[in-house]
Amino acid sequence: MACCCSSTAMAEKISWNCALFVAVMLVLSSCESSTSDFITVQMKQENNIFNNQKVCDEIYVVREGETLQTISEKCGDPYIVEENPHIHDPDDVFPGLVIKINPFIHRS
Numbered sequence: 001m002a003c004c005c006s007s008t009a010m011a012e013k014i015s016w017n018c019a020l021f022v023a024v025m026l027v028l029s030s031c032e033s034s035t036s037d038f039i040t041v042q043m044k045q046e047n048n049i050f051n052n053q054k055v056c057d058e059i060y061v062v063r064e065g066e067t068l069q070t071i072s073e074k075c076g077d078p079y080i081v082e083e084n085p086h087i088h089d090p091d092d093v094f095p096g097l098v099i100k101i102n103p104f105i106h107r108s
Helices: 007-050 068-075
Strands: 059-061 098-100
Touching: none
Parallel strands: none
Antiparallel strands: 059 098
């Protein structure tokens, strides 16, 4: 039985198949790592809630670019204005302002 294709053509087909296989593996591995990174971050956030670990200290100093909304989301305290009588206008928050934080998950 005679071989219908030369060894060069066979080697070229094999090398293209190997290149395609490597490309597919690279794409799959990059998708897997980004998904696992997202899952890892989500698991850390859930562990902080379940272990009653505070994300913010009880006394919080406002940083540049922060609003009461972002601090509330970050620290888990939806009642920042009510707990800080020195804040007269929620829109008048500035860097260096000291506020009291009481995360909602720690309330009884």
